[in-house]
Amino acid sequence: MQEFVPVKQGKVREIYDVGDNLVIVATDRISCFDVILDNEITDKGKVLTQMSKFWFDYTKDIVPNHMISTDTADMPEFFRNERFNGRSMLVKKLEMLPVECIVRGYITGTAWKEYIKSGTVCKTKVAEGLVESEKFPEAIFTPSTKAEIGDHDENVSYDECIAYLEKRFPGKGKEYASKIKEYSLAIYNKCADYAKEHGIIIADTKFEFGLDKDGNIVLGDEVLTPDSSRFWPEDSYEKGRSQSSFDKQFARDWLKNNEGHNWKLPEDVTKTTIEKYLQGYKMLTGKTLQ
Numbered sequence: 001m002q003e004f005v006p007v008k009q010g011k012v013r014e015i016y017d018v019g020d021n022l023v024i025v026a027t028d029r030i031s032c033f034d035v036i037l038d039n040e041i042t043d044k045g046k047v048l049t050q051m052s053k054f055w056f057d058y059t060k061d062i063v064p065n066h067m068i069s070t071d072t073a074d075m076p077e078f079f080r081n082e083r084f085n086g087r088s089m090l091v092k093k094l095e096m097l098p099v100e101c102i103v104r105g106y107i108t109g110t111a112w113k114e115y116i117k118s119g120t121v122c123k124t125k126v127a128e129g130l131v132e133s134e135k136f137p138e139a140i141f142t143p144s145t146k147a148e149i150g151d152h153d154e155n156v157s158y159d160e161c162i163a164y165l166e167k168r169f170p171g172k173g174k175e176y177a178s179k180i181k182e183y184s185l186a187i188y189n190k191c192a193d194y195a196k197e198h199g200i201i202i203a204d205t206k207f208e209f210g211l212d213k214d215g216n217i218v219l220g221d222e223v224l225t226p227d228s229s230r231f232w233p234e235d236s237y238e239k240g241r242s243q244s245s246f247d248k249q250f251a252r253d254w255l256k257n258n259e260g261h262n263w264k265l266p267e268d269v270t271k272t273t274i275e276k277y278l279q280g281y282k283m284l285t286g287k288t289l290q
Contacts (some may be wrong), residue, residue: 001077001078002076002077002078003078004016004017004018004023004076004078004079006025011029011031011034011036012026012027012029012030012031012045012048012227013025013026013027013222014027016079018075018076018090020093021068021090021091021092021093022090022091022092022093023075023076023079023084023088023089023090023091024088024089024091025045025084025087025088025089026044026045026046026048026049026087026088026089026222027040027045027087028040028041028042028043028044028045029041029044030044030227030248030251030265030273031227032248032251032252032255032263033252033255035263036263037251037263037264037265038262038263038264039264039265039270040270041270041273041274041277042270042274043274043277043278043289044273044274044277045086045087046086046087046289047225047226047274047277047278047281047289048087048222048225048226048227049070049086049087049088049089050070050086050281050285050289051223051224051225051226051281051284051285052067052089052222052223052224052225053067053070053089054284054285055191055223055224056219056223058190058191058194059187059190059191059219059223062183062186062187062190063183063186063187063209063217063218063219064212064216064218064219065218065219065220065223066091066092066094066210066212066218066219066220067089067090067091068089068090068091068092069089069090070086070088070089070090072084072085072088074090075088075090086289086290091220092212092218093213094210094211094212094218094220095210095211096208096209096210096220096221097165097168097176097180097208097209097210097211097217098145098146098164098165098168099143099144099145099146099156099161099164099165099180100143100144100145100146100206100207100208101141101143101180101181101183101184101206101207101208101209102122102141102142102143102144102204102205102206103139103140103141103142103184103185103187103188103204103205103206103207104121104136104139104140104142104203104204105135105136105139105188105192105201105202105203105204106133106134106135106136106201106203106204106230106232107121107126107130107132107133107134107136108132108133108203108204108230108242108243109204109230110155111142111204112132112133115130121140121142122142122143122144122155122156122157123155123156123157124140124142124157124158126140131239131240132239132240132241132242133203133232133237133238133239133240133241133242133243134239134240135239139185139188139189139192141158141181141184141185142155143155143156143158143161143177143180143181144156144206145164146208158177158181161177162174162177165177176217179217180207180209180217183207183209183217183219184207187207187219187223188202188205191224194284195224195231195284196234198283198284198286199233199234199235199283200231200232200233200234200246200280200283200284201231201232201233201234201237201243202224202229202230202231203229203230203231203232203243204229204230205224205228205229205230206228206229207219207221207223207228208220208221208222226246226247226248226276226277226280227247227248229247230245230247230249231245231246231247231280232244232245232246233245233246245276246276246277246279246280246283247276247277247280248273250269250272250273250276251265251269251270251273254269
């Protein structure tokens with residue numbers, strides 16, 4: 001049996017090169033504020049993979065995606081065991097675009113902090129008089145650069161996004177920026193409508209895109225997971241305050257409120273975190289994680 005080692009390790013994911021394709025494995029690691037915590041959240045990687053699969057299937061009419069299979073029987077023998085079951089995705093190789101495509105439907109987090117100070121969100125002027133957690137009149141696209149582990153992503157304006165892509169892909173910056181903005185907003189709007197019908201508000205999220213071997217823009221990485229999005233329960237939503245959530249915001253909040261944590265969560269916080277992930281998964285997909 002051929003053995004494989006990761007060719008790249010991110011904050012949460014491990015990527016294996018299997019020839020014509022890749023296998024992306026979502027671990028149970030958790031990162032907050034771009035730091036990998038000294039904890040694992042049991043089954044978190046399975047939630048991320050299975051939720052991405054659900055959304056990839058749901059949005060393939062908007063833009064093609066890189067998913068081939070989440071069944072380890074379709075992967076090399078090395079991956080056909082309990083270590084990889086449920087948390088692995090066989091995907092097409094892409095040349096990833098060097099921006100994160102953030103879509104914000106509601107004003108919260110760092111966007112709210114900036115708005116209080118300057119009336120802008122990610123350097124862009126938005127409606128006046130908004131309160132915390134309020135819905136924007138329309139969802140907004142706020143791209144950022146992609147940081148290496150240990151660094152922080154940097155918000156950029158749309159014009160800066162064009163220039164950033166132009167450096168990497170001369171003559172294509174404006175075209176690529178326009179397409180990923182269009183795709184990002186279309187995916188968010190479709191999925192946010194679906195989620196709200198199932199009791200969840202998607203406050204914001206991020207997407208990543210790449211180019212396939214034919215130069216087509218393809219949706220990659222993960223889609224609308226608790227790691228890449230803020231999920232709020234619709235039945236308790238109230239603008240003007242912070243919201244409870246089904247994502248890792250619970251862990252972030254604990255870290256912010258507890259000095260001397262040394263980037264380690266107590267057992268009760270890790271337990272509550274995975275319970276929130278699983279509850280959100282069931283509400284959105286109608287399934288219990290297998």
